[in-house]
Amino acid sequence: MRKRLKMYILVREEVPLGKAIVGVAHASLACYLKYQNASETQQWLKGPFYKTVCKVSDAEFEKAKQETDWVVMTESTLNHAETVIAFKPRADYPSYFHYFRLFK
Known part of the structure; x- marks a missing residue:
């Protein structure tokens, strides 16, 4: 059975909802554009493309930045603070990713 490829997108909890939504959209596209030629991304595009x-x-945001293959978005209206990080689609993530709270 083929493992499910997934793009994780992490939003800092203090980011206001409207800025978070825009940041997630930008991060998803920026991540795709940066890694569009990677074999994992090509496979992910065949669908379904989970996010x-x-x-x-x-602290969780900074720890996640120690991983590889990501893009970070900043928000100009928040003094160019890093707000969202998106990871290249992959099947395996560090176990601590599975404990992050879903954005609701």
């Missing part, structure tokens, strides 16, 4: 959007603390 998981989570709300994280500053």
Whole structure:
């Protein structure tokens, strides 16, 4: 059985809802554009292309930045703060990713 490829998108919890929605949209597209030629991304595009959007603390955000293959979005109206990080689609993530809170 083929493993499910997924793009994780993490939003800092203090980001206002409207800015978070825009950041997630931008991060998803930026991540796709950066990694569009990667074999995992090509496979992910064959569908279904799963995404998981989570709300994280500053510490969780910084820890996730230690992983590989991601893009970070900043928000000019929040003093260019890093607000959202998206990870290249992959089948396996570190186990701690599975404990992030879903963005609701």
